[in-house]
Amino acid sequence: MNIAVFCSAADLDARYTAPAREFAELIGRGGHTLVWGGSESGLMKVMADGVQENGGRLVGVSVEFLAARARKNADEMVVTRDLAERKAQLLARADAVVIMVGGTGTLDEATEILELKKHGIHDKPVVLLNTAGFYDGLKAQFQRMEDEGFLPLPLTALVFFAEDGLGAMAYLEESAGLR
Incomplete structure (x- = not known):
């Protein structure tokens, strides 16, 4: 499975990097491909390192103004003109x-x-990986949108909130018919 991961390129503390490393290991050990922003810094680097160290493939999609920070040893690296094209490429190359x-x-x-x-x-x-409760506020806002009629379909049809990497991977593999 090609799994697009959107995450920070900032250097973060262990409450975010440790769960990211665990999820990256699950991607790699599962034989999946990480499709990500291609950066060699922050959480993006943690994800790429973990996937690669555990046998997974890396497909990076960088953007011209960040290309100097792109990972050199990715299996594939695409450089787009702008952020809009980058988002479109990440989604197009992903199964999840x-x-x-x-x-x-x-x-x-x-x-x-x-x-x-x-x-x-x-x-x-689509999974929102709610590490350390990071997306609790967003989850509440989405629930309010659903409750007050702003969403044309149930929130559960749009996104799955996972509390950890194991839950995220289980949902993805079940969605793909791998479980």
Whole structure:
């Protein structure tokens, strides 16, 4: 399975890096491919290292203004003109999407992925990996959107909230018919 992971390129503390490393190991040991932003820093690097060290493949999708920070030993690296093209390439190359902790860029990617799913542009499974309760507030906001009629379909049809990497992987493999 090609799993697109959207996450931070920032250097973060162990409460975020340790669960990311665990999830990366699951991707690699499962023989899956990480499709990610291609960065050699922060959580993106943690994910790439963990996947590669455990036998998985790496497909990076960087953007011209960040290409100097791209991982040199990825199995494949695509460089796009802009962030919009990058998001489109990440989604196009993925069988499933996992949104991990991140800043405004990750939030932008998450909402676009969900909006496209809402409109039937894709039907790929989407997981919000809620490490250390990072997305509790967003989950509450999404629930309010559903409760007050802002979502045309149930929240559970758009996104699965996983508390850890094992839960995320179980959901993805079940969605892909691998369990």
